[in-house]
Amino acid sequence: MSSLSGQHILLGVSGGIAAYKSCELVRLLRRAGAEVRVVMTRGATGFVTPLSFQALSGNPVRCELFDPEAEAGMGHIELARWADKVVIAPASADLLARLALGLADDLLATLCLATTAPIAVAPAMNRVMWEHPATAAHVESLRGRGVTILGPAEGEQACGEEGPGRMVEPQAIIDHLAAIPGPLEGVRVLVTAGPTREALDPVRFLGNRSSGRMGYALAEAARDAGAVVTLVSGPVALPAPQGVETVRVEDARQMHEAVMARIGGVDLFIAAAAVADYRPKAPAADKIKKTHEGLTVELVRNPDILAEVAALQEGPFTVGFAAETSDLEAHAREKLERKGCDLVVANRVGEGLAFDQEENEVLLLWRGGSEHLPRQPKRALARQLIERIARRYAQD
Ligand code: CTP
Numbered sequence: 001m002s003s004l005s006g007q008h009i010l011l012g013v014s015g016g017i018a019a020y021k022s023c024e025l026v027r028l029l030r031r032a033g034a035e036v037r038v039v040m041t042r043g044a045t046g047f048v049t050p051l052s053f054q055a056l057s058g059n060p061v062r063c064e065l066f067d068p069e070a071e072a073g074m075g076h077i078e079l080a081r082w083a084d085k086v087v088i089a090p091a092s093a094d095l096l097a098r099l100a101l102g103l104a105d106d107l108l109a110t111l112c113l114a115t116t117a118p119i120a121v122a123p124a125m126n127r128v129m130w131e132h133p134a135t136a137a138h139v140e141s142l143r144g145r146g147v148t149i150l151g152p153a154e155g156e157q158a159c160g161e162e163g164p165g166r167m168v169e170p171q172a173i174i175d176h177l178a179a180i181p182g183p184l185e186g187v188r189v190l191v192t193a194g195p196t197r198e199a200l201d202p203v204r205f206l207g208n209r210s211s212g213r214m215g216y217a218l219a220e221a222a223r224d225a226g227a228v229v230t231l232v233s234g235p236v237a238l239p240a241p242q243g244v245e246t247v248r249v250e251d252a253r254q255m256h257e258a259v260m261a262r263i264g265g266v267d268l269f270i271a272a273a274a275v276a277d278y279r280p281k282a283p284a285a286d287k288i289k290k291t292h293e294g295l296t297v298e299l300v301r302n303p304d305i306l307a308e309v310a311a312l313q314e315g316p317f318t319v320g321f322a323a324e325t326s327d328l329e330a331h332a333r334e335k336l337e338r339k340g341c342d343l344v345v346a347n348r349v350g351e352g353l354a355f356d357q358e359e360n361e362v363l364l365l366w367r368g369g370s371e372h373l374p375r376q377p378k379r380a381l382a383r384q385l386i387e388r389i390a391r392r393y394a395q396d
Pocket of ligand 1: 304
């Protein structure tokens with residue numbers, strides 16, 4: 001799988017004849033499996049129309065900072081958060097200067113201030129402008145802040161001169177973006193997902209409404225962030241994610257066994273499964289017949305997988321889920337302490353919330369802090385969660 005597969009690439013295009021080459025860049029990025037959103041400066045629209053980039057990227061193109069209609073869809077801060085990587089190609093002398101100064105005088109410059117994603121720029125301009133001490137100082141300042149400067153290449157220029165200032169070729173930009181390590185590069189992640197089914201007899205079970213969507217989305221987002229992912233899944237209707245080792249289990253004890261057999265060497269454990277706390281003590285060997293008016297089933301406790309993993313000596317960084325119907329924060333904090341995990345993702349359940357839904361909103365809690373992630377599709381939420389988890393994991 002390409003390392004750009006599933007990645008969110010924000011492409012900034014500033015004014016310059018090389019803007020036409022960025023059309024090819026969008027095509028190549030999409031072919032590599034990336035999702036691309038294009039932001040153009042006003043100058044750029046004089047060279048290539050937003051419509052071209054819209055058709056190539058499959059997403060609306062943004063040009064204005066104060067565009068009420070666009071902001072109603074994905075606001076500029078959301079767009080800045082959306083990006084896994086930012087690349088500006090071509091980057092004009094003017095844009096480099098504005099970035100170096102930290103100006104926020106248009107959408108693209110504002111996004112560069114508001115994002116935590118790595119930024120790369122591919123300068124393109126007349127050679128004298130490139131060699132001007134002002135430009136050189138801005139480039140140095142950007143480099144010092146961790147911005148990658150790609151090129152420029154040398155050669156014949158659109159203005160008829162010869163020298164440095166040509167934008168590097170789109171393939172070189174792709175190669176650079178693909179080589180940037182993700183926030184979980186090489187981290188070994190184990191995710192549990194879905195419900196468990198606790199057998200009552202050979203045909204009946206105790207179960208719950210978990211669809212597995214959140215856990216699967218987390219496994220995919222961790223994979224896209226560079227992790228080596230194993231998914232231990234209860235029975236769900238979802239296909240195994242590509243590039244993720246998927247182990248299917250039925251009940252809590254099988255899930256427990258599958259997790260404990262693989263936990264050695266795992267760096268990060270995410271317990272997204274809705275594991276049954278109890279199972280029938282003695283499941284019937286044959287189908288239970290309705291011979292009595294009532295039926296009493298004795299239940300016994302299942303092993304608590306999360307608590308056991310969190311208690312391991314030199315165990316992984318652990319992330320638990322808390323599904324609560326009331327007092328979300330208080331109950332979730334209590335769970336954080338009781339289970340001894342490093343992070344808890346808490347959400348409200350009941351009344352059509354969370355379970356078996358396309359969207360969710362959560363409260364992320366750790367010792368000493370919390371963050372609310374607003375209601376959104378589970379895939380988008382999973383990406384945000386993985387970004388936050390990666391940050392806390394790195395600080396651990
Ligand atoms: N969990 C687990 N093994 C279990 C039970 C739960 O790994 N046998 C994990 C879940 O995957 C989830 C967290 O623990 O990450 C949820 O904790 P749990 O105690 O099940 O919480 P609730 O059932 O939501 O709450 P409680 O039982 O405290 O009412």
